[in-house]
Amino acid sequence: MSTTDPTPDSHPQPPAGGTPLLGSADIRELAAAFGVKPTKQRGQNFVIDGNTVRRIVRAAEVTEQDAVVEVGPGLGSLTLALLEVARHVTAVEIDPVLARHLPDTVAARMPGKADAFDLVFSDAMEVTELPGPAPTALVANLPYNVAVPVLLHMLATFPSIERTLVMVQSEVADRLAAKPGNKVYGVPSVKANWYAEVKRAGAIGRNVFWPAPNVDSGLVSLIRREPPKTSASREEVFAVVDAAFAQRRKTLRAALAGWAGSAAGAEQALAAAGIDHKLRGEMLTVEQFAAIAEHRPAQAAGAGQRTGRAGAAEREPVRPASAEQAPVPAEPAPAEQAPASAEQTTEDSA
Secondary structure, X not given: OOOOOOOHHHOOOOOOOOOOOOOHHHHHHHHHHHOOOOXXXXXXXXXXXXXXXXXXXXXXXXXXXOEEEEEOOOOOHHHHHHHOOOOEEEEEEOOHHHHHHHHHXXXXXXXXXXXXXXXXXXXXXXXXXXXXXXXXXXXEEOOHHHHHHHHHHHHHHOOOOOEEEEEEEHHHHHHHHOOOOOOOOXXXXXXXXXXXXXXXXXXXXXXXXXXXXXXXXXXXXXXXXXXXXXXXXXXXXXXXXXXXXXXXXXXXXXXXXXXXOOHHHHHHHHHHOOOOOXXXXXXXXXXXXXXXXXXXOHXXXXXXXXXXXXXXXXXXXXXXXXXXXXXXXXXXXXHXXXXXXXXXXXXXXX
């Protein structure tokens, strides 16, 4: 387990009442000790209910055989619930204040599981490897404003992840789990479905956070599956998805004109894939997008490689930096300057 000596006045105390989980009073005490002052303006809302985090662990079907990766553990509410069940938990935290103190909270409240916990101080988007056993499950309360790119990055980077359960803004949950033909079906829906079978797994009330947010939360379950059988690469398929939804109100013939080099080229590719060019992207499955990618006109494909044409704003980000387990800073920056952790919500959509 990653360790750092805390200042004497902020040492986490052993749990009272027989439960290692953090309650409302515990969260407030830790936040005060660490100098963390949650504000709605900065989207800082901490989970304060033990029943909620245990519900998330049950919904994720975590067992004693699982090695779990958690993104944005915050003060440790979900971390402790995961450690009650899982074989090993690795938490990825970007906030230096929270990263510094979480190992001590685990050691104080669950000393028997301290060796089953690792802390990676890093931006989750830059993580390319993790300490400990390969993760079999991703369970996280994701920061709402970066939920989709973080989720897609983790699924792409760690193919050993078989099951995922994330808590996100309710609107984002709807988009991730949407099916073709739904008005909120879009880039997140298609790309998530490349990796997994996706479905809504419940709703979370606002009163389980401190302070209560102004948005509702939802749980999304993703069960890993084989990607569609196609000769196109994932990047090639996602390029079609980006192009189709960049102008989602246009027909595929018009929306894919730039990708194909011309409207006529787009119509030709769609015909070869067996898809009506008058349809819109919101009607297609990920398998159909893969079929289109296989038939991109050769001239357009070559031009795209030479110019490095970017995709839509919602495309899956790619970060080249490696994020090995980094040392937790001994003197972290003030908490109010740190980015929101995954235990904290924001009202911005992904």
